[in-house]
Amino acid sequence: MNYVHIVAVLAVLQFFLFGILVGRARAKYGIKAPATSGNEHFERAFRVHMNTLEQLIGFLPALLIAGLYWPNTIIAGIGVVYLVGRFLYRQLYIADPAKRGPGFLLTVIPTFTLLAAALVGAATRFAA
Known part of the structure; x- marks a missing residue:
């Protein structure tokens, strides 16, 4: 089973879920398309x-490329932290945008970790 691919699909589904929630908010607060305010x-x-x-845009390529060079479960685990971070980010931002920091960090740190893993993996393979 390719856990990295599962995490990638879950990230896209999470994005679509957040889009559905925007649609619900649009209806709830009477914001007619194409307005965004x-x-x-x-x-x-x-x-x-x-x-x-x-x-x-940064997470998916980093996840998939890092998954080519490092153990599937480790890369997928880092991806799960990203997913949890996105949910936390949403919860905190909806409540009070000023308090979104922990969710943002749990999104950005995994992405940069995956970017570094992808770069090191690719560079190591290239040098070998």
């Missing part, structure tokens, strides 16, 4: 979704 609670849900997209 008009209610602070809607704007928080929207920003979480967009920030998750911004994070996915």
Whole structure:
């Protein structure tokens, strides 16, 4: 079983879930498309979704490339920390954007760890 691929799929599903929650917030607060402002609670849900997209751009390639060079379970485990971090980020940002830090760190640290693992793995294989 390729745990790295499972984590990658879960990250994309998480992004779609956050999108669904934006749609619900849009309906709840009466924000008509294409507007992306008009209610602070809607704007928080929207920003979480967009920030998750911004994070996915670095996370997914790093996860998949690192998974080529390092043990599947370790790389997937780092990816799970990212997923938990995204949920925590959402919860904290929705409650109070100023308190989003722990969730943000649990997103960024795994991504940079995976980027480093991907780079070291690729460089080591290239040098061999």
